[in-house]
Amino acid sequence: MKKVAILGCTGSIGKSTLDLIERSPDEFEITALTAAVNVDALADAARRTNAKLAIIADESRLRDLEDALQGSGCRAAAGADALVEAATGDSDLVMAAIVGCAGLRPTMAAVEAGKTVALANKEALVTAGDLMTDAAKTSGATLLPVDSEHNAIFQSLAGSRIEQVSRIILTASGGPFRTASAETMRNATPAQAVAHPNWTMGAKISVDSATLMNKGLELIEAHYLFGLPSERIDILVHPQSVIHSLVEFIDGSVLAQLGSPDMRIPIAYALAWPDRMPTPAQRLDLAAIARLDFGEPDLERFPALRLSREALEAGGSAPAVLNAANEVAVATFLDGRISFPDISKLVDMALQENESPAPRSIEDVFEIDRKVRTEVTAMIEERCA
Numbered sequence: 001m002k003k004v005a006i007l008g009c010t011g012s013i014g015k016s017t018l019d020l021i022e023r024s025p026d027e028f029e030i031t032a033l034t035a036a037v038n039v040d041a042l043a044d045a046a047r048r049t050n051a052k053l054a055i056i057a058d059e060s061r062l063r064d065l066e067d068a069l070q071g072s073g074c075r076a077a078a079g080a081d082a083l084v085e086a087a088t089g090d091s092d093l094v095m096a097a098i099v100g101c102a103g104l105r106p107t108m109a110a111v112e113a114g115k116t117v118a119l120a121n122k123e124a125l126v127t128a129g130d131l132m133t134d135a136a137k138t139s140g141a142t143l144l145p146v147d148s149e150h151n152a153i154f155q156s157l158a159g160s161r162i163e164q165v166s167r168i169i170l171t172a173s174g175g176p177f178r179t180a181s182a183e184t185m186r187n188a189t190p191a192q193a194v195a196h197p198n199w200t201m202g203a204k205i206s207v208d209s210a211t212l213m214n215k216g217l218e219l220i221e222a223h224y225l226f227g228l229p230s231e232r233i234d235i236l237v238h239p240q241s242v243i244h245s246l247v248e249f250i251d252g253s254v255l256a257q258l259g260s261p262d263m264r265i266p267i268a269y270a271l272a273w274p275d276r277m278p279t280p281a282q283r284l285d286l287a288a289i290a291r292l293d294f295g296e297p298d299l300e301r302f303p304a305l306r307l308s309r310e311a312l313e314a315g316g317s318a319p320a321v322l323n324a325a326n327e328v329a330v331a332t333f334l335d336g337r338i339s340f341p342d343i344s345k346l347v348d349m350a351l352q353e354n355e356s357p358a359p360r361s362i363e364d365v366f367e368i369d370r371k372v373r374t375e376v377t378a379m380i381e382e383r384c385a
Contacts, residue, residue, distance in 0.1 A: 004271070005032040005086050007106055008097035010041040012202050013120040013146065016264050017095050018045055020271060020279065027277070032086035034098070034106075037061060043068035050074075053089065055082040057102070080105065088113040093271065095146075096121045099204060100327055101369050104128060108362055114139040118270035120146035122221045123327075127320040128365045129224035130358075144270040145225055149218050151266035152244035152257035153226065160249070162227055169246040170218055171238040172297060173198050175210040178239060182301060188340040190333060198241040198261040207330045211343055212297060216308020217326075220319050223312055230313050235305065237295045242284065260284055303344045311351060316358035317368050318351060324372035325350035332380050342383070350376050 004021065008014045014035075021028045030049040035042035036057045046054040046069060055077045056065045062078035069076050077085065087094055087106035094110040095118045096103060103121035108128065110117050112135050119125065125132055125143075136143055145151050149170045157165070176195050177185050194206040201209070208214035215235055222233050236246075241261040248254045259265045262281035271277060299306045304326075311318040329343040338346070350372055359365045 001027060001029045002093060002271070003029045003031045003091045004093050004095060005089065005091040006030070006095045006097065007034050007083065007087060007103060007110075008036075008095075008099065008121075009033040009045050010035040010038045011097055011099060012200065013097035013263065013267065014095070016267050017097070017271070018049065020264055020268050020277070022049065023280070024277060028271070031091045032089055034083055034086050036098075036102070039064045039068055043072075046074045047072050053077065053086060055079075055086050057083060084109040088115070092116060093118055093144075095267075095270075096124065097146075099123075099202065101127055101323065101366075104365065105362060108132060108135065111135045111141045111143070112139050114141050116142040116144065116273075118144045118146050118267070120267075122147060122217050123323050125224050126217050126220045126323050127369065128359065128362060129220065129319065131362065131365070133224050143225065144273055145221075146263075146266050146270050147218060147221065148261075148263065148266045149245040150222060150225055151269055153222065153247055155257045155269065156245070156247040156255040157226075160247075164249050165226075165228070165232075165247055166250050167232040167234055167248045168222060168226060168228060169234045169236050169248065170215060170222060171236050171241070171243055171245055172212060172215045173209070173241045174237045174239050174297075175212065177210055177301075178237065180301075185301065185340050190336060193333070193340060197239075199263070203334055204327070204330055207333060207343070208326070210340070211304045212302040213304035213308065213326055213330075213343070213347075215297075216305050216311075217323065219305075219308050220312045220322075230309055235297055237297050238293065240289060240292055242286075242289060242292055258284060304347065307344065307347055307351060314351075317354060317356040320359060320365055320368045321350055321354045321356065321372050322347060324369045325376045328373050328376040328380070337384055338380060346376055346379055349379060 030051040032053040034055040059078040065076040083106040087110040093116045096107040097120040104124045107124040193210040246256040260282045264279045268279045311322040325347040329346040356368045
């Protein structure tokens with residue numbers, strides 16, 4: 001049985017991972033589960049899967065978790081050190097699915113421990129890409145991409161050397177505002193922004209998909225995962241979300257991975273790697289789909305893509321600044337305090353004012369993150385005054 005720890009088991013990726021594991025109970029053993037604040041969902045998952053360890057990030061909820069797990073045989077713990085324990089404990093694979101920069105420390109701990117890490121937390125690689133890839137080389141850790149786009153590239157590369165690749169092409173659905181006017185986007189509500197046409201995701205990543213920042217973060221992540229420079233990573237709008245990404249080789253051949261827009265497919269690939277496992281995902285019916293459309297992204301209406309590429313090419317602390325500013329701006333938009341276009345405007349301002357040196361440690365990344373969050377919060381207060 002493969003031993004699995006799930007960091008962030010109550011989010012959309014965590015729930016899908018649990019769904020697959022519970023469908024194959026003879027193939028997997030849950031060693032640890034973590035959640036941020038949702039004690040009830042965490043305890044329920046721990047009981048269902050006979051997990052050995054359940055960790056709540058919010059230390060004030062530890063007593064509640066202990067009460068919820070009473071008699072289950074599952075040990076309860078809380079706090080940042082406990083998250084690292086879950087990431088580095090007795091497991092064959094760590095599903096890193098904690099959203100945002102909050103997942104950086106336990107994900108890095110898993111990498112430094114030489115684990116096989118199924119990476120669903122793109123922000124960890126965006127903010128600390130050089131640090132994480134260097135740590136993986138030192139420890140021998142394996143990074144398995146879970147994002148559908150990077151997983152598609154990983155599958156399309158099977159048996160090929162990166163030296164044989166001329167470029168990789170990330171596909172983007174275009175989100176809910178793909179054809180929207182600038183006026184519509186100026187007046188967009190949080191409810192409209194999170195209503196993704198193809199995927200069911202959490203609020204933050206749904207807004208990122210609406211601004212196309214999600215694709216920008218994936219651009220940076222692809223650079224660190226596959227070692228290609230910015231000019232050899234393209235983005236193509238593909239509204240059907242059937243082709244999840246493509247790889248073009250030096251001989252002109254292009255390989256693509258296709259599938260229904262169901263995150264259980266890339267999650268299953270990571271869980272079973274180097275093998276495959278069945279999923280309940282809807283099978284692809286190309287005759288029913290009938291057509292596949294493609295187009296260039298509009299960098300005027302979706303400036304987050306341009307900002308992300310500029311951050312990647314600038315290097316140093318820029319990707320961490322981009323991520324921190326975006327997280328604050330998205331949270332403020334979801335609270336209804338700023339407009340949809342303000343998200344990219346605030347990120348742009350943060351990047352222009354950035355003077356932080358390149359991070360040399362995880363603590364440096366956290367300091368950059370703290371500093372940018374403070375600065376962007378001040379920008380927002382000034383705008384809302």
